[in-house]
Amino acid sequence: MRILLDIDDTLADFFGAMEERLGPAVDDSIENLGLMFPGNELVHYLESDDFHREMLPLDGAVQGVNWLFDAGHHLQYLTARAPELQQLTQEWLDEWGFPKAVLHSVGRDAKKKLLRTERYELMIDDQKRYLRVAHKHGKRTIAMDRPWNANWGGTKLKNWMYIESALQGQL
């Protein structure tokens, strides 16, 4: 199966890194960083090399993605991170031992466009704004279970250790 994998809050603990620096989110139920962490210069983090370099993988993500790779699936990474973060993100994936696959670090609009034009069967992401696009184009989706997608009705992945069952539609 051809699978597109998001990075932030799907493979990398972006939200955890934000809370570590800014304290607990005011509201984690809305898919909007400005409302989660009001009054902060978020762009400072979003453009920071160190912030992204120091991010940790989500629990079980390295093992889970390697399991997908070893099972013969064709993977691609697709993130709304800015193109300027492509190389750093590639290094981060390599350093943590994620399997080799094409990485698209393309920004929000291009990510949505690729979701409409790329050939794939399944997308794994945490944000409804992308899950919706994939779903609308008849693709299978698995949502990484996060507070801001609590009302997403499709298949969810609580933790990467359950990826095999999620893929088999048992969750």
Ligand SMILES: [Mg+2]
């Ligand atoms: Mg994400």
